[in-house]
Amino acid sequence: MASSVQHKRIRKSPSDRRAEIVEAAAAIALTEGLECVTLRRIAEELGVRPGLIGHYFPAVEELVAEAFGTAASGELDTLLPAERTGERPTERLKRFFALATGPAYDDVSRLWINARHLSRYRPVLRDRVGRQEALWRGRLEEVIRDGAESGEFRTADPYVATMRILVVIDGLGAHANTPADERPEAVTGMAVRTAERELGLASGVLGS
Numbered sequence: 001m002a003s004s005v006q007h008k009r010i011r012k013s014p015s016d017r018r019a020e021i022v023e024a025a026a027a028i029a030l031t032e033g034l035e036c037v038t039l040r041r042i043a044e045e046l047g048v049r050p051g052l053i054g055h056y057f058p059a060v061e062e063l064v065a066e067a068f069g070t071a072a073s074g075e076l077d078t079l080l081p082a083e084r085t086g087e088r089p090t091e092r093l094k095r096f097f098a099l100a101t102g103p104a105y106d107d108v109s110r111l112w113i114n115a116r117h118l119s120r121y122r123p124v125l126r127d128r129v130g131r132q133e134a135l136w137r138g139r140l141e142e143v144i145r146d147g148a149e150s151g152e153f154r155t156a157d158p159y160v161a162t163m164r165i166l167v168v169i170d171g172l173g174a175h176a177n178t179p180a181d182e183r184p185e186a187v188t189g190m191a192v193r194t195a196e197r198e199l200g201l202a203s204g205v206l207g208s
Contacts, residue, residue, distance in 0.1 A: 018056050020046065025067035026074070030107050034114050034125075037064045065128040068115045072132040075108045080139045089147030090205065096143075097192050097207050100169065109173035137162055147199065154200030161198040168194045 012020065024045045025037045039060055043050040057063040079096050087095070099105070119126035141162040147153035155161045168191045192206050 014056075017052075021053055021056055021063070022066045022070050025063055026070040029064075029067040029114075030071050030111055034064050034068060034111070034118055037067050039063070059124075061122055061124045064118075064122070065124045068111065068125060069128045069132060071108070071111055072115075073135070076132075076135060076139060080143065082139065088152060089143050089150065090152050090201070092143050093147075093195060093199075094206050097195070100191075105173075112170075112173060136166065140166065144199065155198060161195075164198055165191065165195045 021042060024042050028036055028041060028045065037060070039050040039053040039057070042053050042063070046053075053063070057066075079099050080092065115125060115129050119129045137159075141158050144153060144155065144158040144161055148155055148158055172188065172191055193203070195201075196203055196206055
């Protein structure tokens with residue numbers, strides 16, 4: 001016998017619905033690209049009408065920027081958490097490099113390539129990319145300054161050291177579409193070796 005019980009749709013609060021939309025957009029941005037973040041695509045993903053997405057994001061450019069910002073912030077919080085967990089600066093960097101290298105990081109690298117390209121034509125996204133870059137610099141520089149003050153690192157200018165390390169990481173990330181078996185360790189390990197050199201650490205301290 002068919003049940004006569006009617007399942008009542010749960011009405012979400014505006015803040016919960018908006019967060020759900022952004023989370024879905026961020027996931028699509030990571031796996032399919034920012035160009036696929038459209039009102040219709042997100043509506044299909046959530047099983048709602050495109051008009052509902054448009055209610056929260058009248059301009060799709062705002063949603064694209066939010067999708068990138070959310071995905072990029074999640075990446076940063078995973079690689080370099082803001083909360084200090086008792087780890088020494090050297091341990092934090094070692095953990096960072098262990099997570100930030102290799103094929104597992106490729107989706108995020110592709111997202112950054114995608115966002116920087118599109119930001120040439122999309123001012124809202126360009127602003128968000130700039131803000132995320134500043135957050136990255138600030139978070140990494142904080143770790144390096146902590147290490148310099150505690151005597152773990154030796155660097156004359158933590159900001160310059162930060163920028164040099166990030167330039168190498170970005171350069172390696174630009175090759176995210178290169179097959180993994182065509183990336184020799186002599187190349188993939190450049191970021192670690194640059195950081196060890198910049199911070200006056202012995203080879204191998206931050207990982208092979």
